[in-house]
Amino acid sequence: MTTNVLQVSTATPTREQALALARSAVRARLAAGAQILPATSVFWHDGEFGEGEEWQLLLKTTVARYPELERHLLAAHPWQSPELVAVRVEEGAAGCLRWVEEMAGEGAG
Numbered sequence: 371m372t373t374n375v376l377q378v379s380t381a382t383p384t385r386e387q388a389l390a391l392a393r394s395a396v397r398a399r400l401a402a403g404a405q406i407l408p409a410t411s412v413f414w415h416d417g418e419f420g421e422g423e424e425w426q427l428l429l430k431t432t433v434a435r436y437p438e439l440e441r442h443l444l445a446a447h448p449w450q451s452p453e454l455v456a457v458r459v460e461e462g463a464a465g466c467l468r469w470v471e472e473m474a475g476e477g478a479g
Contacts, residue, residue: 374433375459375470380443380452381409381424387448388425394446400439401429402473431474433458 378401382388385406392404409426413419431439436456443454459467 371461373459373462373467375462375467376431376433376436376456377459378429378431378436378439378443378454378456379426380447380454381411381426382448382452383424384448385425388427391427391443391446392429395429395439395442398442399474400435400442401431402470404429430470431456432471435474 380391382391385408388406392401392406395401396404405428407426407428409424410421411424412421429439440454440456444452447454
């Protein structure tokens with residue numbers, strides 16, 4: 371079963387920046403909700419190997435709302451070219467999926 375729900379992730383250098391992105395996206399009904407988690411990242415960037423502490427932001431939205439959420443996150447993000455990916459939710463509890471669609475669906479906002 372494929373749903374119309376996406377889990378979108380990005381990361382920021384500080385908890386406060388992740389919280390600001392989460393608040394603005396959820397208040398604007400571009401996402402139904404968000405979680406913020408501390409993360410240790412290991413990566414290649416600009417040809418150099420690196421590692422560091424980041425704050426991962428996971429947001430729940432719909433396929434229809436994703437383009438607007440992406441524009442919002444990219445415009446407000448502290449990094450010039452942040453990781454921003456969306457994964458379609460294949461399965462989930464019916465009540466949770468309904469909640470995302472009601473809170474961040476096309477009619478929301």
